[in-house]
Amino acid sequence: MTSGSMTLLAFTCYLLSAVGFGTIIFLRSSASPESSSTLSFGISKYARPLLWIGILLQFVSIGLWCVSTHNSPFASEYGTLSTAAWMIAISFAFIDFRSNLPVVGAAALPVALILLGTGMIHLKDPIAKSTALGGQIVTIHVMAILISFGLFAVAFACAVLYILQNKLLKERHVRRLFRHIPPLETLDSVSFHAVSFALPLLTIGLIVGMVHVFAGDVPKTPREWFMDQHTFISLATWVIYIFYQCSRLLNGWRGVRLQYILVAGMAATLALFAVPTNTHHF
Amino acid sequence: MPLVLVGLSHHNASIEVREKLNTADYVLPHALASLSSALDIREAVILSTCNRMEVYCVTDSSDPSYGIKTVVSHLSNFHKIAEDQFSSHLYKKSDEAAVQHLLRVASGLDSLVLGEAQILGQVRSALRAAQSANSAGSILNALFQQAITSGKRVQTETGLGRGSFSIGHAAVDLARSIFSDISHATVLIVGAGKMSELTLRHLQECGVHSVVVANRTHDRALIMAEKFGGRAARFDDFLEELAHADIVITSTSSPHTILDRKMLLPVLKRRRGRSLFIIDIAVPRDVNIDVDRLDNVYLKNIDDLQDVVAGDANERSQEVEISEIIAGEESDKFIRWLRAREAAPLIAEIRSHIENIRQEELSLLRTQLQDINERDWQRIETMARSLTNKIAREPTLSLKHAAERAADGETALQNHSLYSAAREIFGLHSRKSLDKEDSINDPDVDRVTEPYNGTPDEETF
Incomplete structure (x- = not known):
């Protein structure tokens, strides 16, 4: 079995898992609670095992790719995006394991699916031949950033659910949907903790990257690196999350407006994969 | 004498309409006096709660539409609102439909919170207020007593109220969607009313420890705070308390709002985005709706909680079914009693006729038996009374049953062949017909007019 087919299987598992977690919100709130709750229970009880199977399949898939190409996964766009998706899945699985928040998966796993799907499109792309990519410092740089992305995605999922819950609670006639979304305070707390772990990792990742640039181990000059859109968006992402964290810690701000910052942070994170770059391979 | 009902409830009128027609306790005597003085109205009871406003009347006119028109006109004049502003929301019922409606209401089957027990107390209070105002006569007294009986039966014989949702449940349910652990939430009660007490009791059952009570009458705040292990605050300081509270329950009897967006904005700045859940269970509302537009403020009034509690109706459909049967049974008992009342004048006439014969015959016999001793005369009198009672018994029962069985559209017993x-x-x-009111004062006839009490008919006479 190839890495590509394993990734496809992992993608399917994540997709089914996301649908399963989504049914917890929607099916249990439908007009016929008895029948719908049985159905949603039936679907949702497979969501967690499917998630773990997906994580395992992706681990094997990334491993197979590394063995077959004799390269670090970060030597290709497929490998990097696949690892980013894997980190999101692991981050969510960890938080679900700790806090029992399956519904968060309904919003977090679609982000993983977008990254994994995009990665699969680039499966056949040529592998970057730069020797710098094989170094430990780049591995630390990319891994720290990707782990932080995974946690940011979970924070984003919590923020989306917060905004949805806030909207439902603001409606004149409250629908039963709200009962299956975690409390606002819990979502706010989980996203804050996720960012609290992710931000230092992102900071480490960016610092390691800068050290790598200033050490002269890269072909371009530091000026070229800092003028690059990719670097600019990375720093903008960092500023967004720093602003979020300072607002929470220093000003004690909470509430719905802060959740929009997390959504903006995720948008900036995803933009990193979309903007053209002269310094990074992808 | 038709029985009419004119009202509106949470089913067909929003809180904006209901609060305009709400009759507060302190104006109820005046409202009842005003209604009773109307030309057609013989009896009147007003049931005014946060979810409904209903006027029950017994009218002189045989056509219920006249009574309904009088009540609608009274509502318009008393509340100083044009009829077109509320008439489309009104339901108008008469006779059996009105009886069935009240019994469903008292049984909690028409409540916002299905099976809630509070409505029973409100029905009782409505009757008491009408009795104090001398506006409840024999029919409405009996009707409301029957409604209370029905409500009690539903409470004791079904699980409709047990484990059911209440405003407190709905408040907790919503609070749990906002706060991770409501036991750490601070609850501020503004207005130490019965509703807020019930809601607070439920919140405390769910673990809430920190309670602050603010009331216009500070002594009442102190009593309530002591009861719930909380702290009393001056009513004027409630905005200050809002800065620290997580859940606010407002239930004052203020005719105007006590909190709006402008007042809350400075408080919110101090809260730094902490969620504030306001439950406004007052009618008229205490909190202006514009407050809900503020970020991190969740305002729910009594109507908004409807959907939170509505879902549970399906889950308790069996209990609803049993409760409907009970309300139906009690409703039938009252209707039978009401119909039996139609036979009362004729029964009184028959009894009076027989009694006259007895008296005449005894007088005649007394003149013929001059030397009879007093003991023997007593025996003769007893025998004569027993004889007349036995003669009157069967016709009385037959007439009563005929009245009970009188079909719709033939409700007047006078149309029955047995009557003639x-x-x-x-x-x-x-013979000259007896005055109807006199007949009702007859002790024998009173038995006919007593509300059905579940004993066999034969024992009633």
Whole structure:
């Protein structure tokens, strides 16, 4: 079995898992609670095992790719995006394991699916031949950033659910949907903790990257690196999350407006994969 | 004498309409006096709660539409609102439909919170207020007593109220969607009313420890705070308390709002985005709706909680079914009693006719038996009374049953063949009819007019 087919299987598992977690919100709130709750229970009880199977399949898939190409996964766009998706899945699985928040998966796993799907499109792309990519410092740089992305995605999922819950609670006639979304305070707390772990990792990742640039181990000059859109968006992402964290810690701000910052942070994170770059391979 | 009902409830009128027609306790005597003085109205009871406003009347006119028109006109004049502003929301019922409606209401089957027990107390209070105002006569007294009986039966014989949702449940349910652990939430009660007490009791059952009570009458705040292990605050300081509270329950009897967006904005700045959940269970509302537009403020009034509690109706459909049967049974009992009342004047006439014969015959016999001793005369009198009672018993029962069975559209017993036959047999057609009110004062007739109490008919006489 190839890495590509394993990734496809992992993608399917994540997709089914996301649908399963989504049914917890929607099916249990439908007009016929008895029948719908049985159905949603039936679907949702497979969501967690499917998630773990997906994580395992992706681990094997990334491993197979590394063995077959004799390269670090970060030597290709497929490998990097696949690892980013894997980190999101692991981050969510960890938080679900700790806090029992399956519904968060309904919003977090679609982000993983977008990254994994995009990665699969680039499966056949040529592998970057730069020797710098094989170094430990780049591995630390990319891994720290990707782990932080995974946690940011979970924070984003919590923020989306917060905004949805806030909207439902603001409606004149409250629908039963709200009962299956975690409390606002819990979502706010989980996203804050996720960012609290992710931000230092992102900071480490960016610092390691800068050290790598200033050490002269890269072909371009530091000026070229800092003028690059990719670097600019990375720093903008960092500023967004720093602003979020300072607002929470220093000003004690909470509430719905802060959740929009997390959504903006995720948008900036995803933009990193979309903007053209002269310094990074992808 | 038709029985009419004119009202509106949470089913068909929003809180904006209901609060305009709400009759507060302190104006209820005045409202009842005003209604009773209307030309057609013989009896009146007003049931005004946060979810409904209903006027029950017994009218003089045989056409219920006249009574309904009088009540609608009274509502418009008393509350100083044009009829077109509320008339489309009104339901108008008469006779059996009105009876069935009240019994469903008292049983909690028409409540916002299905099976809630509070409505029973409110029905009782409505009757008491009408009794104090002398506006409740024999029919409405009996009707409301029957409604209370029905409500009690539903409470004791079904699980409709047990484990059911209440405003407190709905408040907790919503609070749990906002706060991770409501036991750490601070609850501020503004207005130490019964509703807020019930809601607070439920919140405390769910672990809430920190309670602050603010009330215009500070002594009441102190009593409530002591009862719930909380702290009393001056009513004027409630904005200050809002800065620290997580859940606010407002239930004052203020005719105007006590909190709006402008007042809350400076408080919110101090809260730094902490969620504030306001439950406004007052009618008229205490909190202006514009507050809900503020970020991190969740305002729910009594109507908004409807959907939170509505879902549970499906889950308790069996209990609803049993409760409907009970309300139906009690409703039938009252309707039978009401119909039986139609036979009362004729029964009184028959009894009076027989009694006259007895008296005449005894007088005649007394003149013939001059030397009879007093003991023997007592025996003769007892025998004569027993004889007349036995003669009157069967016709009385037959007339009562005929009245109970009187079909719709033939509700007047006078249309029944038995009625004319009885008059013919007892030779009453030539006699002057007794005044109806006099007949009701007859102790024998009173038995006919007593509300059905579940005992066999034979024992009633």
